[in-house]
Amino acid sequence: MNQVDKVYLDLCNYILEHGTKKEDRTGTGTISVFGYQMRFNLQEGFPLLTTKRVPFRLVASELLWFLKGDTNLRYLLENNNHIWDEWGFQKWVESNEYNGPDMTNFGIRSQKDEEFNALYQEQMKVYQERVLNDIDFAKEFGDLGNVYGKQWRSWEGADGQTYDQIQYIIDEIKRNPDSRRLLCNAWSASEIKNQQLPPCHYAFQFYVLDGKLSCMFNMRSNDVFLGLPFNIASYALLTHLIAHECGLEVGELIYTGADVHIYSNHIEQIQTQLTRESRKLPTLKLNSEVKSIFDFELNDIELVGYDPHPTIKAPVAV
Ligand SMILES: Nc1nc(=O)c2c([nH]1)NC[C@@H]1CN(c3ccc(C(=O)N[C@@H](CCC(=O)O)C(=O)O)cc3)CN21
Numbered sequence: 001m002n003q004v005d006k007v008y009l010d011l012c013n014y015i016l017e018h019g020t021k022k023e024d025r026t027g028t029g030t031i032s033v034f035g036y037q038m039r040f041n042l043q044e045g046f047p048l049l050t051t052k053r054v055p056f057r058l059v060a061s062e063l064l065w066f067l068k069g070d071t072n073l074r075y076l077l078e079n080n081n082h083i084w085d086e087w088g089f090q091k092w093v094e095s096n097e098y099n100g101p102d103m104t105n106f107g108i109r110s111q112k113d114e115e116f117n118a119l120y121q122e123q124m125k126v127y128q129e130r131v132l133n134d135i136d137f138a139k140e141f142g143d144l145g146n147v148y149g150k151q152w153r154s155w156e157g158a159d160g161q162t163y164d165q166i167q168y169i170i171d172e173i174k175r176n177p178d179s180r181r182l183l184c185n186a187w188s189a190s191e192i193k194n195q196q197l198p199p200c201h202y203a204f205q206f207y208v209l210d211g212k213l214s215c216m217f218n219m220r221s222n223d224v225f226l227g228l229p230f231n232i233a234s235y236a237l238l239t240h241l242i243a244h245e246c247g248l249e250v251g252e253l254i255y256t257g258a259d260v261h262i263y264s265n266h267i268e269q270i271q272t273q274l275t276r277e278s279r280k281l282p283t284l285k286l287n288s289e290v291k292s293i294f295d296f297e298l299n300d301i302e303l304v305g306y307d308p309h310p311t312i313k314a315p316v317a318v
């Protein structure tokens with residue numbers, strides 16, 4: 001069994017065995033543990049689960065969106081990436097400008113009420129079309145607020161200046177690889193009110209040893225079935241991109257999670273996944289002509305040899 005699926009499935013088993021039932025903001029209900037760490041050796045292959053298909057293209061386009069400093073859904077929709085749609089949609093249906101059918105608690109209601117779900121799907125389509133085709137609408141309702149992209153690339157300091165935390169990390173790695181300050185912080189107390197969803201992966205830090213770049217990322221809250229496979233792959237890709245620019249190999253990826261939970265409507269899916277045999281990990285190939293991490297585009301990033309078990313569908317808690 002490859003180490004990545006093993007470490008992930010060990011976590012799933014651990015939560016199912018030792019987790020406690022806990023209510024949550026979305027009203028879905030979870031089984032949760034508080035505090036968990038996992039380590040992935042990036043030399044062994046790219047950490048994308050093989051016991052279900054994880055859509056790497058969506059992971060990569062989301063990361064490029066963060067790295068552009070973009071916070072507007074439009075870029076994701078243009079790339080056929082719908083993982084953030086619900087949080088933009090929520091902003092629209094809660095605004096004065098929305099005058100369609102009542103969408104209160106659309107996340108839960110769309111799962112339980114088929115008639116409502118049809119109405120919701122219709123309004124979601126309208127929303128997506130308008131974000132893609134109406135620039136003024138997109139500016140207002142496609143924007144998720146000061147989420148990751150803003151905090152990573154243009155953090156607003158108490159001095160009124162903006163700070164590019166990613167550029168700082170890259171410059172520091174090149175200048176002073178032993179630094180213990182290779183850190184990016186996305187959690188800002190004054191910004192929570194300006195975010196459709198306050199950051200879940202709220203900080204990460206790099207470490208250079210023997211020509212290898214390692215990364216530790218911290219999550220305050222983590223959806224183990226849908227979010228975590230994305231989060232692991234996303235930070236692995238970020239580590240590869242930064243290592244590429246800095247002329248380093250990749251080292252280890254370390255995950256630290258706080259409220260690590262399985263949603264009550266994901267348990268069957270996890271149980272299915274637990275019965276599957278893992279396969280060989282894929283590898284990552286980056287276009288060597290691209291030098292700066294900020295110049296990467298989707299087709300400069302290639303996953304080689306990914307042959308996973310089929311997708312397992314699950315509803316997302318909003
Ligand atoms: N409850 C919850 N879980 C999350 O993981 C999560 C949030 N909310 N809110 C913000 C972002 C959005 N993320 C998401 C959202 C949806 C999927 C998801 O549905 N993934 C499917 C494929 C979806 C598709 O093909 O469009 C999967 O099978 O992995 C993954 C990550 C991670 N985050």
Ligand SMILES: O=c1ccn([C@H]2C[C@H](O)[C@@H](COP(=O)(O)O)O2)c(=O)[nH]1
Pocket residue numbers: 025026197198200201221222223224226227228231317
């Ligand atoms: O990258 C992400 C983003 C979000 N999540 C999950 C974690 C929680 O299940 C929800 C957020 O809800 P809160 O009530 O704000 O904690 O989204 C994730 O796993 N990964």
